[in-house]
Amino acid sequence: MPPPATERIFSSGDLPLLSLPGADGLITCQWTHETLGVPSSMEDGGDAIAERRRAQVGFVLVEPAWLVRAAAEQVRSPGVDAIVLHAHASPPGRSALALAFASHLRNVLRRPAPGLDPRLGNNVVTAGLRPDLAGFSDLVRVPHLVTITDGTGAVADTIVWEIMTGGQFDAWLDGAPRPDQRAIEAHLPGLLRLRGLHRSGRLDHRRAGALLDMLDGGQLTTRLIHRFPRVVLPLAAAA
Template structure:
């Protein structure tokens, strides 16, 4: 049985679960990465239970900035709880009213149930919610889902997305792969931090996302996450030494340090991340 998630216009909790670092004005211009603030997040009132937060966006021709607010329109779809306008300046981005709901699911079956729901195309995004997870973290995962599905669509990987604020347990879903995305957040005062939002994919989509690269050592990448978070900060602020910055630049090709680059080039990125965590760069 689905339970409607309460969504209001009140900004979501700023507890992103990440250490915040202050950037100077010049450092802020070093990256074109997507930075999420509290205004991008819905304010979710969730029950004390494990389950799925589901979202279905409805297309609207009017572009706009990310917004989550209480619906004031006459038309209100079943289980409608919020509206979401564009998360990206892209024609595919969700721009209209969004149907958001919560479905209680035993934690053992979260991944399988979430993937089954997006396969039906009845929803566009599913967030796996653990009852111990702060609502602000789940709200961030939902906001990131909207951004992620636009990027996936551009790559020809489909548009349905399954994310999680905490590391998902893949037991019971043998064909599933989890990917830790580095997500940048800001409290609106000029301080930023990097945190992890997880995505769950099928094996076929995962291989397509890798773009022909071999499947990397997942254990090694997950073990290196603290160093990767630190490396992303050093790369953003231009604090890597010249030789390692040049090595990293060669694989990033002028872009940011993303999960896709890490998974495609682990032999290049992981050693630098290890040194970043040790503070020897």
Template sequence: MAMTVVAGSAVAAVSLHHGGEAAHARLPLAFGAHLAAYRRRNDPDPVAPCVTAITAPTLPPRGRLVRLPHLLTVRRNGRLFDAAVWEVMREEQARGWLGGKLPDTRAFEDRLPRLLRLRQLARAGQLPPSPETERLTSLLATRYMSIRMVYRHPELFNALVGMVETRQVDEERHDDGNNDGER
């Protein structure tokens, strides 16, 4: 609906807000404005308007729309946090943005908390040594870890997210073993 209302207008960005605190709309709106400005400068056919949300928007069942969870690092109270801001665009725009066919996006959406954790661990240099970690390190030498990078290398990121899941389970087991059975 938002895309239809503002299509062809001078509106650069729109943030979908599902109620609650208005402050929750600030990050997606600021990021949408950032994306719109970047795309106007660098893309001959930019996605416009840039429609964003802090939570995954529900899409019409029979539409040609997709949602992308952009991976961000936000500084709050002097600390860094990883978060997702969702963008909605037409499927053909998403293919153009990615430069090819979209992977199984639902698989990454379902594991988004682990993907954000992977981003945090990679930034802190805390991933275990592996061929996948070496490949990620090589990719990160020239770019930041974005959802575009994830979607362009789905096999690598499926393996890396699997490592994060295994590490989390191992840490939980280790924590359980150190508490002498008390909960």
């Protein structure tokens, strides 16, 4: 079973500085590890030697209609750990956030660990905007709820998309049946509100007791939503 997700709040300091052309394409990334030679803290997992990740980022021009197909091919290439679908018309910072979240997905949430399904140890494809998967029956788009903050300390939630293969999606669900993706996408505004209400402690235990018991003090994650949509979606509709 994949390890539980922990709260991660992305600030402007977490976003990579990208110099991108005014065109659609793919951002490619490979992370290399640099050994620092000093003992790591317990927050680093207690490893004997601390490591720092360095990113090698590239850009490949791709016609918009071919972005998904090209990403599915590129992510299997040697020297590529993550792909971000970039639309030049997207709001500023969306692709940078998608790349920062890709790093969090691959290097934290799905880093190799005992019990982790090997299908989830693969490289990741993310996008700041909802990708069009028409014609790709073997792929699934997953909307991740991501927490961001600005310089004032205000916190908000947004969506970063991940594209998975069917095998990755089933492994991520960890035995749960596939949910109705269209229903989940239709409830995204309510799910973002529900996540905010939970963070601020404003969920009514009389109505949301089952969900609060499932969360057990943790955050409302996309994975939990996909595994237990019958519990979560009615609350999102009323949020």
